[in-house]
Amino acid sequence: MKKTVLTFTLAASVFALGACSNDSATNDEVIATSKVGDITQNDLYEEMKASMGDQAFQLLMIKKVLSTKYEVTEDEVNAQLEADKKQFGDNFKTFIAQQGYTESSYKKTLELKLMQEKALVEDMEVTEDEIKAEFENIKNEIQARHIVVEDEETAKKVKAELESGKAFAEVAKKYSIEQAAQTTGGDLGWFNKATKMDQQFLKGAFALKKNVISDPIQSSFGYHIIEVTDKREIEESYEDKKAEIEKQLKLVKADTSTLLTKVAKMMKDADIKIKDKDIKTAFDKFLAATETDTTAEDADTSTEESN
Template identity: 45%
Template sequence: MKKWALPLSLAAGVLALSGCGGANDGNVIATSKAGDVTDTELYAEMKDKYGPQMEQALQELMQKKVLSDKYEVTDEELEKEVETAKEQLGAQYEMFLAQYGLDEDGFKEFLKLELLREKAALADVKVTDEEVKEYYDKWQPEINVSHILVEDEATAKEVKQKLADGGDFAALAKEYSTDPGSAENGGSLGWIDNAGRAQFVPEFTEALGKLKVNEVSEPVKSDYGYHIIKITEQKEKGSFEDMKDQMTDELKQSKIDSETLQKKLDEEMKAADVKVTDEDLKGAFETEEESKEEAPAEEDAATEDDAASDEESTTKEAK
């Protein structure tokens, strides 16, 4: 997520400076006895130091403007996303914000852009009632998962026996688990939704499908070692009629990949007639096809330059 933390900070400050107007030399934003600094100087310095990030920041700023003009993200939707993040991250939520230098308002700005992109991508996706019903039948409700990860089978059996003898799962996770991300939280991985189950290695995901609430798994071997898994809570699955809208949204989202999303964003930018007037940032909205078209042209130009250079050398030698 650091990829977007810096661009968002740039978008909030430096890029805004470029549209301030004023004299050719720029507006003075800091003074000293040795001289002043203008917004133009700062903008040029930031471009020099953070070229690729500046392009990404420009993309995000323009996408937010264009998509906000066509799609709406409500305060209720944003609050729901924040609450989902808090629920999934649990005690790690504040640490997550601090890790990426965000406060909650900054996190909401990121979530708003993500929701706008999602709405744009989903606008053209269609699903049938039969597809939705089939998706619902396979759908599994959210579960709160904990695990203890150890390096070898002998240790896994030792921990499993201590649990069978009445040992506390959270205490044993802190003592034995080699997973730094969950050990200090008593082995908790937080709430895992239907799609989130697939984020784990296949052996782990398969074990989750067989466990009941408060049941402790046998040691599960994966490339990371041996897992002892426990589902501490599980939400109830509502009726199809009550969940139909949610199932429809989730099914549509499952049909969107990064390539489809990028194609839709490119279409939206083209429809909005986006043009970049800053030569240094011209590539910010260049599509993959346009990049491929330019590459051969640049190669041809380089070949012509080389040929001209060779001809000049030959002429000099002849003289």
């Protein structure tokens, strides 16, 4: 069944276009002067519209439509912002700058992202047992490093060199087939059992005692020699993490095609009339795609019922 994914990533310029369009598109207010000529607000609007008008208008309109039903508070945006800052650490400012954001424009993207998530999980259900099981997966974390090679014989050679006293990072750079090892020395940082890693690798790593070099552990990537350098338990209690875990589990279960159908219906109900002829067809492809998905889903359902 064909799936259409709606992207909610917003460049700062999308909101700049929205700001420009708040006034008449014929606004001749001068926003910059120079010896070679002036730039008016309309000049900026027309240039941005030409380069990204459809995309910008789509995202601005979708945000407006979603906001009528899914409220996102300033506190929720700030909480997500702090979580992202914690995740990226000292690299946060570099990360948002590379995406073309200031912190202010990045918060606008978070507001829309949170609206999307609320619409996406609205009808999803998870059980208490599922939440508790996931908490068990995340409550313990380990810090580890590894060296991955293609065969068991090489893995045994790697272990012998480590046990003879050679530096882990140097052995990793020499033998590991993981390209990142050349800069990380095989260090994986902190992770838990819910981290997206090979399950055999996770099982082997969490079975290790601290500062013990493992025997070769096979995964889908090869043979690993692992050393767990530290262990810890998260500070938050089950009650502290329950709401966050519930949300994440619902997002995993959610189907983006449901969101597309929901947004398309809300947009049709909003009776949008586009007055600017240059972006008159901005939503045509989006609405056509969602109608295709809905038709495909109906056909799949009919086939299943007939079987």
